[in-house]
Amino acid sequence: MNYAEAIEHIKARLLECVLEKDITDDKEEQERLVNEFDYLSLSYDALDKFEPKEAIPYEVDVEKVKIGNGFWGVGTTIYKCPNCGDYVSKIYKYCKECGQALKYEK
Numbered sequence: 204m205n206y207a208e209a210i211e212h213i214k215a216r217l218l219e220c221v222l223e224k225d226i227t228d229d230k231e232e233q234e235r236l237v238n239e240f241d242y243l244s245l246s247y248d249a250l251d252k253f254e255p256k257e258a259i260p261y262e263v264d265v266e267k268v269k270i271g272n273g274f275w276g277v278g279t280t281i282y283k284c285p286n287c288g289d290y291v292s293k294i295y296k297y298c299k300e301c302g303q304a305l306k307y308e309k
């Protein structure tokens with residue numbers, strides 16, 4: 204099972220939790236399903252960040268942008284994290300703000 208398959212499995216189980224909670228009258232079972240939903244949601248968020256997402260090219264249009272210890276000036280191309288929107292440069296495999304795995308256009 205790879206990350207994408209695990210994510211699909213978790214998404215399917217999240218939906219089942221919602222549907223099962225709606226059709227049961229057992230309060231303990233409803234509570235168990237709510238807890239399971241919460242655990243799975245956390246797992247989903249964490250796993251989703253391991254699957255690299257395409258960083259969004261951004262041409263700097265302000266005087267300068269600071270990323271780590273570097274500065275990028277007007278007209279240079281940097282990137283934005285597709286998850287949180289923070290600035291990143293190509294040297295980063297992960298967003299330093301939110302931890303999203305990143306890939307870059309060739």
Ligand SMILES: [Zn+2]
Nearest residue numbers: 284287298301
């Ligand atoms: Zn981010």
